[in-house]
Amino acid sequence: MNRSGEQDPGATRERVALVRWISRMGAASDQAVARRERITLASARARLTGAQRAGWLARRRPLYGQPSLYSATAAGINAAGESGLGRCRVSAANAAHLIACSNVAAELETRFRDYVVRSERELRRAEQELGVPLASARIGRPDAERSWHRPDLVLWPRAPRAGLPVAVEVELTVKAPARLVEICRGWARARCVAGVLYLVSPAVERPLRRASERARSGQKVVVVPLSALAPTRDADRAHCSRASQRAAHSPCSIVD
Numbered sequence: 001m002n003r004s005g006e007q008d009p010g011a012t013r014e015r016v017a018l019v020r021w022i023s024r025m026g027a028a029s030d031q032a033v034a035r036r037e038r039i040t041l042a043s044a045r046a047r048l049t050g051a052q053r054a055g056w057l058a059r060r061r062p063l064y065g066q067p068s069l070y071s072a073t074a075a076g077i078n079a080a081g082e083s084g085l086g087r088c089r090v091s092a093a094n095a096a097h098l099i100a101c102s103n104v105a106a107e108l109e110t111r112f113r114d115y116v117v118r119s120e121r122e123l124r125r126a127e128q129e130l131g132v133p134l135a136s137a138r139i140g141r142p143d144a145e146r147s148w149h150r151p152d153l154v155l156w157p158r159a160p161r162a163g164l165p166v167a168v169e170v171e172l173t174v175k176a177p178a179r180l181v182e183i184c185r186g187w188a189r190a191r192c193v194a195g196v197l198y199l200v201s202p203a204v205e206r207p208l209r210r211a212s213e214r215a216r217s218g219q220k221v222v223v224v225p226l227s228a229l230a231p232t233r234d235a236d237r238a239h240c241s242r243a244s245q246r247a248a249h250s251p252c253s254i255v256d
Contacts, residue, residue, distance in 0.1 A: 026088035028102035036106035137186035180211035188217035
């Protein structure tokens with residue numbers, strides 16, 4: 001606030017932009033905000049606290065020892081102009097995945113400036129509005145009722161006619177083998193994406209690679225350790241950057 005009691009326009013625009021991004025992601029940690037904005041953790045927390053005091057963000061910390069998650073309130077979603085997304089429910093069941101996805105989204109944004117990072121929430125809204133799959137995989141047997149599987153994130157080329165989007169999956173826990181094969185097979189058949197980049201925890205890597213082989217997904221499914229996105233590990237950063245760039249341009253050319 002300035003002396004006249006009016007809010008600083010610059011601060012307001014900054015807050016709206018912050019809440020808009022969090023609305024789209026569903027929820028985000030202070031670490032993700034700091035990484036995305038290239039600011040200190042203290043500065044990120046100050047911005048988040050300001051938006052929380054304004055009634056635009058809600059803060060929850062359902063997992064002990066893990067960062068807090070900030071999600072947009074109804075007032076925040078309205079202020080950000082993101083109607084149609086709805087509020088994100090943060091719980092102990094989904095907190096770890098939300099933290100990981102917000103961190104991955106922030107890191108991908110800083111690395112790949114020629115691409116826009118979209119969330120599953122944004123993809124769902126767009127596909128529902130247009131009535132066509134934009135970056136989703138159809139799963140299930142051809143002779144049975146099938147459903148659409150949406151990725152956690154999407155790398156979307158900024159330039160027109162720059163190629164298809166790349167789906168990004170963040171996997172922390174192991175799914176049933178049959179389910180993994182079904183999803184990998186769906187991605188292998190998907191014509192609306194150039195490929196899918198899986199960022200996985202150590203427990204998921206081997207089962208997912210086996211599922212990809214069983215699904216005969218070839219090099220359209222790329223598996224990279226989630227730790228490769230850690231900013232403090234230069235070697236892994238280089239590996240993930242190369243893998244992600246190849247996936248974005250030609251997933252079939254990737255060799256792990």
